[in-house]
Amino acid sequence: MSEAVASAEEPRATATVAPEAMSWDSRARRVVVLYLPLACFVIILLFPFYWMTVTSFKPNAELYDYKTYNPFLIASPTLDHIYKLLFETAYPRWLLTTMTVAVCATFLSLLSSTLAAYAIQRLRFKGSQYVGLAIYLAYLVPPSILFIPLATMVFQLGLFDSPLALILTYPTFLVPFCTWLLIGYFKSIPYELEECALIDGATRLQILTQITLPLAVPGLISAGIFSFTLSWNEFIYALAFIQSSESKTVPVAILTELVSGDVYQWGALMAGSLLGSLPVAIFYSFFVDYYVSSLTGAVKE
Amino acid sequence: MSVTTAPGWNPVRQQPNWLVRLFDWKPFLVFMCMLPAVGLLLVFLTYPLGLGIWLAFTDTTIGRSGRWVGIENFEFLFEDPLFWQAVFYSVFYTGVATVGKFGLGLWLALLLNNHLPFKSLLRAIILLPWIVPTVLSAIAFWWIYDPQFSIISYVLVDRLGWLDHYIDFLGSAWPARWSLIAANIWRGIPFVAITLLAGLQTISPSLYEAALLDGSTPWQRFRYITFPLLLPILAIVMTFSIIFTFTDFQLVYAITRGGPVNSTHLMATLAFQRGIPGGQLGEGAAIAVAMVPFLVFATLFSYFALARRKWQQGEGND
Numbered sequence: 001m002s003e004a005v006a007s008a009e010e011p012r013a014t015a016t017v018a019p020e021a022m023s024w025d026s027r028a029r030r031v032v033v034l035y036l037p038l039a040c041f042v043i044i045l046l047f048p049f050y051w052m053t054v055t056s057f058k059p060n061a062e063l064y065d066y067k068t069y070n071p072f073l074i075a076s077p078t079l080d081h082i083y084k085l086l087f088e089t090a091y092p093r094w095l096l097t098t099m100t101v102a103v104c105a106t107f108l109s110l111l112s113s114t115l116a117a118y119a120i121q122r123l124r125f126k127g128s129q130y131v132g133l134a135i136y137l138a139y140l141v142p143p144s145i146l147f148i149p150l151a152t153m154v155f156q157l158g159l160f161d162s163p164l165a166l167i168l169t170y171p172t173f174l175v176p177f178c179t180w181l182l183i184g185y186f187k188s189i190p191y192e193l194e195e196c197a198l199i200d201g202a203t204r205l206q207i208l209t210q211i212t213l214p215l216a217v218p219g220l221i222s223a224g225i226f227s228f229t230l231s232w233n234e235f236i237y238a239l240a241f242i243q244s245s246e247s248k249t250v251p252v253a254i255l256t257e258l259v260s261g262d263v264y265q266w267g268a269l270m271a272g273s274l275l276g277s278l279p280v281a282i283f284y285s286f287f288v289d290y291y292v293s294s295l296t297g298a299v300k301e
Numbered sequence: 302m303s304v305t306t307a308p309g310w311n312p313v314r315q316q317p318n319w320l321v322r323l324f325d326w327k328p329f330l331v332f333m334c335m336l337p338a339v340g341l342l343l344v345f346l347t348y349p350l351g352l353g354i355w356l357a358f359t360d361t362t363i364g365r366s367g368r369w370v371g372i373e374n375f376e377f378l379f380e381d382p383l384f385w386q387a388v389f390y391s392v393f394y395t396g397v398a399t400v401g402k403f404g405l406g407l408w409l410a411l412l413l414n415n416h417l418p419f420k421s422l423l424r425a426i427i428l429l430p431w432i433v434p435t436v437l438s439a440i441a442f443w444w445i446y447d448p449q450f451s452i453i454s455y456v457l458v459d460r461l462g463w464l465d466h467y468i469d470f471l472g473s474a475w476p477a478r479w480s481l482i483a484a485n486i487w488r489g490i491p492f493v494a495i496t497l498l499a500g501l502q503t504i505s506p507s508l509y510e511a512a513l514l515d516g517s518t519p520w521q522r523f524r525y526i527t528f529p530l531l532l533p534i535l536a537i538v539m540t541f542s543i544i545f546t547f548t549d550f551q552l553v554y555a556i557t558r559g560g561p562v563n564s565t566h567l568m569a570t571l572a573f574q575r576g577i578p579g580g581q582l583g584e585g586a587a588i589a590v591a592m593v594p595f596l597v598f599a600t601l602f603s604y605f606a607l608a609r610r611k612w613q614q615g616e617g618n619d
Contacts, residue, residue: 038412041405042423045430045491048441051452055444066455112337119334123327131335138342140540140600141350144548144569145589148576149353150345152361172346175338203325233434235551236569240577251436255555266444273437284432288425291432 049277056081056271063267081267082275089257090246091272097163098249099279101238102231104167109174109227110220116175117182118208122194132183139176146172147240154241165241166249170231177230178223185219186212222290225283232280250276356586363580374587384588387566391592394482394567395547401486402542403535406493411527413494414501424495431491439555442484446470446556474564477557481565485552493538500534501527536602543599548592568592 055063057077062069069075085091119125120132150169159165189212197207213220238249245257254272258265284291323329357374361367378384409427417423430438445452447470454467470480504527512522550569553559559566559574566574568588576585 034412034415034417037408038417038423041409041412041490042426045427045487048438048445048487049429049433051445052441064450066450066459071452071455108341112341115334115336116338119331123331123334125327125331131339135338135342137600138346140544140596141346142544142548142596144550144572145353145592145596146346146349148572148582148586148589149349149356151577152356152582153345153349153352168341169345171341175341179338203321204327204330205321205324229432233436235434235436235554236573239554240573251434251551254440255436266447266450269440270444273440276437277433280432280434281429284429285425288428289421291428 052270052274052277055266056274058267060267081265081271085268085271085275089268090253091250091275093246094248094250094253095275095279097247098232098251098276101163101166101170101249102228105170105174105231106224106227108167109171109178110224112171113175113178113182113223114213114216114220117179117186118212120179121183121186122191122208122212123204132179135176135179139173139180141172143173143234143236147236150237151240160241161243161247163242163247166234166238169237169241170234173234174227174230178227181223181226182216182219185216185222189215218290221287225287225290228283229280353586354590356583357590358587359583361582361586363577363582367583370583374584375591377584378587378591383563383566384571384591386563387568387571387588388591390478390565391547391567391569391595394478394485394549395543398482398485398489398546399539399543401482402489402493402546403539405486406490407497409490409494410497410501413498424498428491428495430488431495435488435551436555438488439484439552442480442487443471443556446480448472471557471561473561477561477565481553481556484556485546485549488552489542489546493542496534496538497531500531504530540599540602544596547595547599 054072054074057079058074059076059078059080062075116135120128120135154160154165154169157165159168193211193215194207197211202210233251234249235251238252239256242248242252245253248257250272254269254276258269258272324333356367358369358371359367360370360373413420413424413427444450448467451467451470453470454464457464458467469476471477508526508530509522512526517525547567548569549567550573553565553567553570554573557565559570568591572585572588572592574585575581575588579585
């Protein structure tokens with residue numbers, strides 16, 4: 001491993017120096033140490049999606065016969081699995097529930113974490129850094145240790161089996177994350193702008209709504225899309241708190257409703273997974289720059 | 302920015318009404334701003350955390366509030382071979398998957414840090430496994446690991462002829478354990494690679510130039526420049542990765558549900574199985590609480606890494 005890292009490291013270091021130093025870095029070498037491993041990575045990372053797509057469009061005859069058909073290709077594509085999924089199961093309903101839950105949870109956590117991040121980063125009250133630390137620590141509490149007590153709470157509050165339970169519990173992991181992201185974002189906005197506005201007689205709320213928030217829009221978008229993706233992907237709470245078939249979210253419903261008996265309907269399962277992944281993937285493709293920039297911490301001008 | 306406020310500027314300062322003044326009073330404003338976030342977290346995070354610890358010392362079942370039973374749940378668990386197996390597999394799963402994710406993720410980050418065509422497209426594609434819901438990609442892995450129609454077996458047996466029989470990925474304990482680890486590594490690589498790439502890009506190229514002039518080998522440049530400068534971000538990403546791998550639930554639940562013969566139970570899946578379908582909330586909570594020491598250890602690790610050097614930019618999550 002270490003040798004591989006070292007050799008992979010090489011072209012980058014040389015690429016930053018003058019071109020004549022690169023002469024020894026031949027094309028063939030670059031292919032072997034860079035493009036070949038990269039191609040392997042991309043193929044392995046994308047293969048499950050390719051396989052998912054291929055399976056969901058294959059007729060059953062082809063699906064279980066590798067001898068006569070090449071499994072990597074589709075001889076006669078069919079929409080049977082998708083048709084079955086959309087019209088013979090409650091799939092559209094599950095999609096709608098998931099969407100509602102994700103949007104509401106995102107909105108709720110974005111609202112509360114924007115206010116919290118602003119207060120921690122800009123109002124700088126006494127002990128604000130400890131509150132910030134506490135919120136950061138809250139992110140380190142995983143859902144796996146909270147779901148049992150939350151299940152009893154949800155039951156006592158009478159929210160069991162209702163999407164509201166999910167909308168209220170998802171912020172437990174969304175708020176710490178968004179707050180943390182937004183604190184970093186607010187930090188990058190020059191404080192002088194707010195001071196100028198204070199001198200001009202703006203109130204604190206006016207500063208927040210008219211100066212800080214418009215400048216923080218990219219940060220808000222990043223936080224929003226991350227929250228949406230995380231809510232869409234959430235599984236354990238949805239599995240524990242939702243019982244009835246019609247108010248399940250997509251990930252839970254596919255696993256509990258479509259997997260029935262001993263014979264797995266792989267075509268339908270893959271079609272369900274594909275359709276369940278698509279909204280997030282499309283959403284992601286629109287905002288990919290925001291994802292990457294919030295991961296790479298781009299600095300706001 | 303001042304341009305937008307200039308037209309509305311009034312030389313005679315109006316006396317704002319009481320509501321505006323209340324919101325301009327800092328303690329009140331701080332309180333109002335912190336209320337939603339702190340309220341949500343206290344009610345749905347801190348309280349359940351305490352409740353969970355309390356439940357671990359009771360014999361609560363679904364539909365019946367429990368009695369205090371002291372450490373009976375823990376005593377029971379300590380004699381339960383299944384629990385110890387879950388602890389073992391959780392540690393093993395976390396250890397192996399973390400090494401795999403970080404080894405491969407670092408390698409991928411170093412590859413991506415080169416001058417490449419279509420770099421942003423490549424980054425977008427690589428992040429895809431991390432965006433897609435874990436359960437859904439886990440179902441795809443489940444199908445890939447199918448005993449009869451596994452595409453991996455097909456390639457190895459029918460195409461390449463390296464093996465003479467199909468692999469039974471999920472049918473027996475160790476193959477199932479390794480298959481789950483492979484799926485976890487697959488899902489974790491993009492996150493590690495993209496966050497470490499962000500760290501790599503903050504390293505100044507002049508350091509490499511200086512090292513190159515001094516006649517350093519590539520390994521020396523990695524060991525003495527890249528690695529030390531990457532260490533702060535590496536420590537944080539690793540803490541997150543360890544915590545979320547250790548408490549992983551979705552992947553195992555979707556692919557094996559703890560089987561075959563309970564050999565792939567993680568502590569989280571065992572807690573779920575005992576707690577929700579099994580109805581033994583107290584016992585499930587005790588298993589969940591048993592995860593806490595490991596998490597505290599990981600958090601302290603993170604805290605000291607942070608104290609040594611503030612993190613420079615936001616990372617993602619798992």
